[in-house]
Amino acid sequence: MEEMVVPDPPGLEYALTVSLDLDHRFGAVRTAQMSSGFAYGFIGVAGGWFAGPRIRGAVLEGGGxxxxxxxxxxxxxxxxxxxxxxxxxxxxxxNRGLRVDRELTVDGETFVPGVERAFREPEGVYFRTTPMFDVEAGPHDWLATRLFVGRGERTETGNLIHYYAVS
Incomplete structure (x- = not known):
């Protein structure tokens, strides 16, 4: 059997950072753990900003x-x-992704930073995303023609996610 040659991995190019302010006016919605073993939640987006080498602007209120x-x-x-x-x-x-913190259980998790634990992410938390962008034809349509990965962290008011285009 021939020795397998591992190809070079794809590269990553920094694209933008999105800072989300999460809407805590009514708290985060969260169900109990259901028979499926899952709990479900919702938290709204109150606004924020985004910036990168080729684009910058505001996150609109709404969504979640x-x-x-x-x-x-x-x-x-x-x-x-x-x-x-x-x-x-x-x-x-x-944006779809995972946040893994093995120290937390379903009952110990919170969607409101600062309520049950400090807002600063502990070491060992895995917070990654796979976003898809939809945009009209024009100067920013490069967002819809690339794959991206994101690395996130909680902040005092929400989330900060850094996005990288996969080359």
Whole structure:
């Protein structure tokens, strides 16, 4: 048998950072653990900003995240919200991902930073996303023709996610 040659991995190019302010006016919605073993949640997006080498603008109020919390404590995110670039272009961001903190259980997890634990992410938390962007033809349509990965962290007011284009 021939020795397998491992191909070079794809590269990553920094694209933008999105800072989300989460809507804590009514708290985060969260169900009990269901018979499926999952709990479900919702938290709205109150706004924010985004910036990168080729684009910058505001996160519009509205949209939100509908996470599924597995019995092992892993949060599976499914978020949708709208960005508005400085030139007025609107961009829909559909973000899916995982947040893994093995120290947390379903009952110990919180979607409101600072309520049950400090907002600063502990070491060992895995918070990664796979976003898809939808945008009209024009100067920002490169967002819809590339694959991206994101690395996230909680902040005092929400989430900060850094996105990288896969080359």
């Amino acid at each position: 995240d509908w996470p599924t919390i597995r019995a092992d404590g892993v949060a599976v995110f499914d978020a949708k919200y709208v960005l508005r670039a400085e030139d007025g272009t609107e961009i829909v961001l559909h």
